[in-house]
Amino acid sequence: MIKTRNITIAFAVTLMAICTSFLQASAGERFGLRVMSMNIKEGALYADHKVEPYAELINEYAPDVVCLQEVDHFTKRNGNTDFLNALAQATGMFPYWCKSFTYQDGGFGVALLSKYPFLKAEKITSTIKGAREPRSTGWIYICLPEGGIVRIATTHLALESPEITIQNIADVNKKIFAQDKLTPTLLIGDYNAEEGSDPIKYVKNTWQEIGEGTGFTIPSDNPKVKLDYIMGYPKKWKYENYKIIARPDMSDHCFVMADLIYEEN
Numbered sequence: 001m002i003k004t005r006n007i008t009i010a011f012a013v014t015l016m017a018i019c020t021s022f023l024q025a026s027a028g029e030r031f032g033l034r035v036m037s038m039n040i041k042e043g044a045l046y047a048d049h050k051v052e053p054y055a056e057l058i059n060e061y062a063p064d065v066v067c068l069q070e071v072d073h074f075t076k077r078n079g080n081t082d083f084l085n086a087l088a089q090a091t092g093m094f095p096y097w098c099k100s101f102t103y104q105d106g107g108f109g110v111a112l113l114s115k116y117p118f119l120k121a122e123k124i125t126s127t128i129k130g131a132r133e134p135r136s137t138g139w140i141y142i143c144l145p146e147g148g149i150v151r152i153a154t155t156h157l158a159l160e161s162p163e164i165t166i167q168n169i170a171d172v173n174k175k176i177f178a179q180d181k182l183t184p185t186l187l188i189g190d191y192n193a194e195e196g197s198d199p200i201k202y203v204k205n206t207w208q209e210i211g212e213g214t215g216f217t218i219p220s221d222n223p224k225v226k227l228d229y230i231m232g233y234p235k236k237w238k239y240e241n242y243k244i245i246a247r248p249d250m251s252d253h254c255f256v257m258a259d260l261i262y263e264e265n
Helices: 002-024 041-047 052-061 083-091 164-176 198-203
Strands: 030-039 065-073 094-103 107-116 118-127 135-143 149-156 185-190 209-211 229-232 239-243 256-264
Touching: 030 052, 030 149, 030 185, 041 052, 041 065, 041 149, 041 209, 052 083, 065 083, 065 094, 065 149, 065 185, 083 094, 083 107, 094 118, 107 135, 107 149, 118 209, 135 164, 135 185, 149 164, 149 198, 164 185, 164 198, 198 229, 229 256
Parallel strands: 030 065, 149 185
Antiparallel strands: 030 256, 065 107, 094 107, 118 135, 135 149, 185 229, 209 229, 239 256
């Protein structure tokens, strides 16, 4: 057991060293990745909490990272099942669960799936006066095959008022940039704020909206409002492909898939 543990630690240290060297080598260059955002509505309620439809969609688009919101974890309504782990197994991806609050003897929150093992994972849970529930944002660091390290966060922001949403964003910014302002970062998910609103204006003081003007995301049967965003930091991102996927059988939100490029210069 000790020998196996030592090998595992040595592998992790080696992987970090390799990724660090790649990051240094790729400074000033470019890298790309495919991401998806999926608000699955009350723990996959529309699909009777079944994993298969979501797994099929993810496998169809083969993203590098999926950012999920409204994920149930061993709740009564999802049959006391580990939805995220089952989804990870069905897609061959690595899961990271971020609980926002206890719900029906289980948990409710946000999550990420990554095609690649992640180097580090963190989260913040914001409990804001006037908000009806805590809100979590979680992020992972991954080393891409072409060399760059990227940090990707999933979020589901508070909705009670613009002021509360802005406070939620401020909490996330403070935590996410407390120790790292250098790594290219994506903040993806349900912002509960329309384009042009005060919260989105506040977000864009720091973040770049990738895919601005690409279309509405809710309701999924006839989208009229944009609530789901892909934001990037620093403001050096662009998209090569941006697709809004309407699946009323799976959620009230449309899902978003994008092929993104980060270029330092």
